[in-house]
Amino acid sequence: xxxxxxxxxxxEPLVPPVNFADVEDGVYRSGFxxxxxxxxxxxxHLRSIIYLCPEPYPKENLEFLEAHNIRLFQFAxxxxxxxxxxxxxxxxxxxxxxxxxxxxxxxxxxxxxGKHRTGCVVGSLRKLQxxxxxxxxxxxxxxxxxxxxxxxxxxxxxYDVSYLQQSLQTIIYQYQGYSSIKQRRLL
Amino acid sequence: xxxxxxxxxxxEPLVPPVNFADVEDGVYRSGFxxxxxxxxxxxxHLRSIIYLCPEPYPKENLEFLEAHNIRLFQFAxxxxxxxxxxxxxxxxxxxxxxxxxxxxxxxxxxxxxGKHRTGCVVGSLRKLQxxxxxxxxxxxxxxxxxxxxxxxxxxxxxYDVSYLQQSLQTIIYQYQGYSSIKQRRLL
Numbered sequence: 326x327x328x329x330x331x332x333x334x335x336x337e338p339l340v341p342p343v344n345f346a347d348v349e350d351g352v353y354r355s356g357f358x359x360x361x362x363x364x365x366x367x368x369x370h371l372r373s374i375i376y377l378c379p380e381p382y383p384k385e386n387l388e389f390l391e392a393h394n395i396r397l398f399q400f401a402x403x404x405x406x407x408x409x410x411x412x413x414x415x416x417x418x419x420x421x422x423x424x425x426x427x428x429x430x431x432x433x434x435x436x437x438x439g440k441h442r443t444g445c446v447v448g449s450l451r452k453l454q455x456x457x458x459x460x461x462x463x464x465x466x467x468x469x470x471x472x473x474x475x476x477x478x479x480x481x482x483x484y485d486v487s488y489l490q491q492s493l494q495t496i497i498y499q500y501q502g503y504s505s506i507k508q509r510r511l512l
Numbered sequence: 513x514x515x516x517x518x519x520x521x522x523x524e525p526l527v528p529p530v531n532f533a534d535v536e537d538g539v540y541r542s543g544f545x546x547x548x549x550x551x552x553x554x555x556x557h558l559r560s561i562i563y564l565c566p567e568p569y570p571k572e573n574l575e576f577l578e579a580h581n582i583r584l585f586q587f588a589x590x591x592x593x594x595x596x597x598x599x600x601x602x603x604x605x606x607x608x609x610x611x612x613x614x615x616x617x618x619x620x621x622x623x624x625x626g627k628h629r630t631g632c633v634v635g636s637l638r639k640l641q642x643x644x645x646x647x648x649x650x651x652x653x654x655x656x657x658x659x660x661x662x663x664x665x666x667x668x669x670x671y672d673v674s675y676l677q678q679s680l681q682t683i684i685y686q687y688q689g690y691s692s693i694k695q696r697r698l699l
Contacts, residue, residue, distance in 0.1 A: 338644040345647075347534035365643075456552075457525040460532075467654065 339365040344439030344468055348447055351430035354468070356439035363389050366433070371395045373429040375420060377402045377442040398423055402442045414484060417449050421489060424450060440469040441477055448481040453490060458482060526552040531626030531655055535634055538617035541655070543626035550576050553620070558582045560616040562607060564589045564629040585610055589629045601671060604636050608676060611637060627656040628664055635668040640677060645669060 342355035342362040358366060372395065376382060379401035382390075390397055400420050402408065408416075423429065424446065436442035444465040451461040461481055466473045529542035529549040545553060559582065563569060566588035569577075577584055587607050589595065595603075610616065611633065623629035631652045638648040648668055653660045 336642055339642050340644040341647050347536060349534060350537040368641075455523055455526050457527040460528050 337364065339368065341365045342435065342439070344443075346468070348434070348450070351427065351432065352424065352450075353431070353433045354439055354443050354447055355433060355435045356443075357435060357437050358386065358433075360385055360389075367393065369431055369433065371431050371433055373398060373432040375400065375424060375432060375434045375446075377420070377434065377436040377446065379403055396429070398429070402436070404441070410480060410483070413445070413480060417445060417484065418489060420446050421449055421453060421486075425453070425493070438472070440472050441474060444469050445477055445480060448477075449484050449486065452481070452484060452486045453493075455490075524551065526555065528552045529622065529626070531630075533655070535621070535637070538614070538619065539611065539637075540618070540620045541626055541630050541634055542620060542622045543630075544622060544624050545573065545620075547572055547576075554580065556618055556620065558618050558620055560585060560619040562587065562611060562619060562621045562633075564607070564621065564623040564633065566590055583616065585616070589623070591628070597667060597670070600632070600667060604632060604671065605676060607633050608636055608640060608673075612640070612680070625659070627659050628661060631656050632664055632667060635664075636671050636673065639668070639671060639673045640680075642677075 340361050342358040342365070345353065345355040345365075348354050353369060353371075366389070371393070374390065374395055374397050376397060376399045378399075382397060382399070387397070389395075400416055402413070402416055420434075424432065424434065434443050434446055448461045448465045451464065452458075458481075462478055465477060465481060469477070527548050529545040529552070532540065532542040532552075535541050540556060540558075553576070558580070561577065561582055561584050563584060563586045565586075569584060569586070574584070576582075587603055589600065589603055607621075611619065611621065621630050621633055635648045635652045638651065639645075645668075649665055652664060652668060656664070
């Protein structure tokens with residue numbers, strides 16, 4: 326939790342949202358952004374936000390998005406422990422299809438705490454990227470900490486990305502960065 | 513720790529190094545990469561590795577670097593608790609100067625566990641990026657976990673980036689990514 330900020334005489338320090346992290350180039354994760362995080366979010370030059378809760382987006386956050394031309398995509402996941410595995414799987418798949426579309430990048434994925442819903446989406450992305458399951462689970466647990474849920478770990482273990490993977494392998498998801506220095510595949 | 517990997521009939525799953533994470537676009541952190549991580553590292557298309565320990569780099573890692581044209585930069589930090597603050601500060605400053613040079617990106621920073629030495633370098637980078645101190649310390653603690661060291665937290669609190677910040681503000685560290693979609697400043 327953000328409790329204290331250092332002072333800088335010239336520039337106000339930047340406060341990332343709670344549980345903020347880079348996931349991939351142009352893909353970020355976090356807990357719910359507060360107005361105190363808006364200056365930091367500006368530095369990411371976001372094109373989109375993927376919001377994973379059913380509650381309406383707060384007015385001041387909507388105003389921030391509008392002011393910076395950031396598109397909001399909402400996937401109403403009531404809560405990873407409240408939903409049936411079938412429903413959660415379908416929503417996560419729809420979220421993933423959007424998330425890997427580089428035209429919406431840079432994108433921030435967030436829920437409330439950046440632990441469970443966000444952890445399930447990022448974990449599923451890692452499976453799509455063919456990460457070893459134990460590393461997927463380790464990453465989930467890193468951000469969930471003591472709030473780690475067995476239901477989420479079980480979901481990540483059983484979530485089958487093979488259909489999505491096969492569909493995507495017919496399309497090249499390649500993008501370039503750092504002028505000619507960098508060339509990398511998301512999948 | 514990597515203990516188990518899922519099987520995929522067509523492609524071997526990728527195993528990231530322990531404590532692996534994206535820091536910034538083109539900047540990664542981790543614990544010591546093992547041969548089992550080499551296939552994963554290939555997907556990052558690294559240009560460089562910044563290695564923070566005094567011990568010689570293992571032969572098989574050197575062979576991997578040579579095979580993939582990855583440059584090794586070594587900064588011999590004996591250990592963050594063994595060094596005086598002055599010595600640590602000077603090495604961290606030299607490391608930062610190199611780290612922010614986008615010509616060496618994509619770059620992986622690693623020590624042994626990816627907790628203390630790597631945590632101090634990444635934390636210092638965050639200060640240079642004007643992150644709020646409490647967020648810098650939270651990020652350090654996320655990766656250090658129960659091994660979090662008060663000496664490192666104290667170092668991060670007192671490490672002064674203003675001189676480096678001023679020198680760098682005379683230079684534009686701007687790079688482009690995702691064709692025209694992305695434009696972002698490291699500093």
